[in-house]
Amino acid sequence: MVRRRRMVRSFTDEPLDPAQVDRLLGNAVRGPSAGFTQGWSFLVLETPADRELFWAVASPASSDRDLTAWKAGLRRAPLIVVPMASKAAYLDRYAEPDKAGAHLGHDESRWPVPYWHVDVGMASLLILQTAVDLSLGACFFGLGGPQRPAFHAAFGVPDAWDPTGVIAVGHPDEPGRGAAGSPARRPRKPLAEVVHRGRWTGQ
Numbered sequence: 001m002v003r004r005r006r007m008v009r010s011f012t013d014e015p016l017d018p019a020q021v022d023r024l025l026g027n028a029v030r031g032p033s034a035g036f037t038q039g040w041s042f043l044v045l046e047t048p049a050d051r052e053l054f055w056a057v058a059s060p061a062s063s064d065r066d067l068t069a070w071k072a073g074l075r076r077a078p079l080i081v082v083p084m085a086s087k088a089a090y091l092d093r094y095a096e097p098d099k100a101g102a103h104l105g106h107d108e109s110r111w112p113v114p115y116w117h118v119d120v121g122m123a124s125l126l127i128l129q130t131a132v133d134l135s136l137g138a139c140f141f142g143l144g145g146p147q148r149p150a151f152h153a154a155f156g157v158p159d160a161w162d163p164t165g166v167i168a169v170g171h172p173d174e175p176g177r178g179a180a181g182s183p184a185r186r187p188r189k190p191l192a193e194v195v196h197r198g199r200w201t202g203q
């Protein structure tokens with residue numbers, strides 16, 4: 001199941017079954033979250049009008065790469081989920097008495113890594129893996145910095161909620177697979193290069 005997951009960047013226009021959408025979202029919130037903060041929210045865009053609005057605000061005006069195939073295939077996805085993180089929810093949660101021992105709280109400089117995006121990343125992976133379970137395809141991609149203010153305004157998203165990325169889900173369009181991802185251009189690193197047993201080895 002894990003090894004079958006690949007980012008799918010081209011979809012048919014076949015809609016999703018509402019039960020599939022419920023399953024994708026229901027599994028997302030089964031992910032781990034630091035202090036069980038669950039400082040996540042998921043904006044779900046399903047109607048053609050909402051999806052059009054999303055692509056209008058989220059597509060970069062220019063890029064140094066040719067994004068034509070990437071955008072054409074992705075745009076047909078019948079479902080867009082924007083998983084978002086609330087930093088404030090985590091800072092508040094870790095200021096609660098049962099988390100005093102973690103010494104994090106409201107002083108952001110004490111936080112070793114942004115747990116809010118870690119947790120939303122984990123929930124996002126559950127959506128990607130659930131898509132595999134449902135014989136669907138999905139792609140996680142970033143929302144550019146310059147596109148964020150327009151995104152927030154278009155969908156009435158409060159500033160406190162920061163998109164970790166975007167997930168497009170649909171039925172894979174196998175024959176016209178659309179844009180291949182980075183794995184077509186660079187190899188998977190061998191385990192020996194990334195795994196260090198007992199002591200750091202190599203570079």
Ligand SMILES: Cc1cc2nc3c(=O)[nH]c(=O)nc-3n(C[C@H](O)[C@H](O)[C@H](O)COP(=O)(O)O)c2cc1C
Nearest residue numbers: 005006007008009070139140141142165181182183
């Ligand atoms: C944080 C993050 C951002 C990504 N952004 C993009 C993106 O903007 N466009 C895209 O086509 N793929 C994007 N990807 C997908 C990666 O390119 C893909 O996961 C990687 O090349 C490995 O391929 P695989 O997931 O199919 O195994 C992103 C993945 C992650 C985790």
